[in-house]
Amino acid sequence: MAEYDVIIIGGGPGGYVCAIRAAQLGLKTAVVEGRGALGGTCLNVGCIPSKALLHASEFAHEAEGNFAAMGINAKSVSVDVPKMLGYKQSVVDSNVKGIEFLFKKNKVDWIKGWGRISAKGEVTVEGENAGVHKARNIVIATGSEPSPLKGVEVDQERVVDSTGALDIPKVPRKLVIIGAGVIGLELGSVWKRLGSEVAVIEYLDQITPGMDLEVCKTFQKILRKQGIDFVMGAAVSGVEKLKTKLKVAYSLRKDDSAHEMDADVVLVATGRRPFTKGLGLEALGVALDERGRVRTDAHWRTNVEGVLAIGDVIAGPMLAHKAEDEGVAVAEQLAGQHGHVNYGVIPSVIYTSPEVAMVGQTEEQLKEAGRAYKAGKFSFMGNGRAKAHFATDGFVKILADKATDRILGAHVIGPMAGDLIHEVCVAMEFGASAEDLARTCHAHPTFSEAMREAAMACGDGPIHG
Incomplete structure (x- = not known):
């Protein structure tokens, strides 16, 4: 028994x-x-x-x-x-x-x-x-x-993974991150704010692969503005441990040229x-x-x-x-x-500043599938609450079926994006249209008004945009 x-x-x-x-x-x-x-x-x-x-x-x-x-x-x-x-x-x-x-x-x-x-x-x-x-x-x-990276040995002291990066005992002068995914960018943001010089080396040509391309480009631009450097299209081959520093060896995929970068701490963030x-x-x-x-x-x-x-x-x-x-x-x-x-309505969030959140399909996925759609977009520059918080970077984008207006996805980069996205999650669970969201009264002044304005942009247009 x-x-x-x-x-x-x-x-x-x-x-x-x-x-x-x-x-x-x-x-x-x-x-x-x-x-x-x-x-x-x-x-x-x-x-x-x-x-x-x-x-x-x-x-x-x-x-x-x-x-x-x-x-x-x-x-x-x-x-x-x-x-x-x-x-x-x-x-x-x-x-x-x-x-x-x-x-x-x-x-x-x-x-x-x-x-x-x-x-x-x-x-x-x-x-x-x-x-x-x-x-x-x-x-x-x-x-x-x-996930381990061939040629790079993690010791959780000078070369760390996501676990070791949470316990670095002092702010490193130079932090090099291998991988421009969620984990690397979040932890990189932490140590950048605390005073580190941060550089990210990424094998692909875009950060946060799989997310909406317009969001990725805007996100990387904002992170660069915050002082995070990026080396894109680069393959790391090894990390040499010297007495006072680390040397990260990498090659650029476009011409196979070899390069090195000094670091005090290296974070291996190449996935799980x-x-x-x-x-x-x-x-x-x-x-x-x-x-x-x-x-x-x-x-x-x-x-x-x-x-x-x-x-x-x-x-x-x-x-x-x-x-x-x-x-x-x-x-x-x-x-x-x-x-x-419902695997079609599982949100993803990156908890940097600004936050990034998405649910449903991206424009690239809809284009690949040949799905006729419309995109409603609203910048946080037009949101009164965002202005008061010095948080006007970013936008809301809502994607809806061109014929039925049913919401197919949403992509947010801006303040409280990780909380705002759930408004669209609930709407998608009930098969709501962009107009349903646009006609729902939102309290003023709130960040969530940007969601309503983006839904309006799927129709006749936003009020404040």
Whole structure:
């Protein structure tokens, strides 16, 4: 007889949310997690600590740049990096305790240790709570890890990945970032605001690949204006560790010319890969795809009966909220309900300043598909609240079907973009048109008025643009 209805391997956003929802639905549930803290990469060394540092560094930047313009006379601002890192850790600790409380509240068992699927319906745990546990269903929610870069050795001191970049003990004079994706640009923004000289080396010819091209170009222009340098179309071949500095070797793809760049710290931010090591998947016969992700069907089931998978370990965007939605859907499915995830309405956010957010399709995707569409655009230069906040860089762009006016996507670069995007997410879930959004009264003065104006621009035109 099974000890549990479901055992989830991994206590990150997908795993712990799946566990709580399953327990709420009456399933006897356990989570196997060996990190020593629940919350996974996101809460411990990813989303949450990075946002804490972004928040703190933004205040430092505001004090140095905008306080005087607003009539606030403050003494010269200084940054206590160890204290800032302590603040960051306190935010993490508070959230970890919150999840532990939710486990107790919902009667979810936390089995402390590293889990391996040793047989069908069986998880063997090594660690604090070592033992063998049986379950009718097993959910793999082990997330992802930083992708290594050939020729570059990460030591988490001078050459760091996203984890080490959260604990740099002092502001580096020169920070070189390999990769112009979300992680690199967010962490680069943190250390730039705190005083580092920051340079980004990117293999492709555009930053944040996959996002709307107009947004990418505007975003890079703004970051350059903030003092972040970019070397595009460049392949890094190695990092030489000298006594007092690092030398980053790279070549430009356009002419294969060789170059070097000095650095005090190098951040390797070349993406992430699924974490499946030590799970026993090969012995069990669980199928993986060509990128090492667990293959699943439309209901998150693997090819082995009773084994499911969610989050970064399967196909799709590596986003915490995507994993959470899948966790809820799987829990509901296991409880006999009809769990569902709308993959067409999963927002993405970059928490720089300004923030960048998107949902749905880009103009490039619509053009490639031959879809007739219209684009409504509104600049934050025309938004009264943005002017008061010195936050007029950027715009809102809404894409709608040319014939039906149904919203197909939205792209925002500007203040509070990560919060504003959800207005369009809700609209898209209900199949709303741009006119529906345009005719919805928005409070004044708010940043969200820019969303309404962009929707108006899909029709007769905005009022303030």
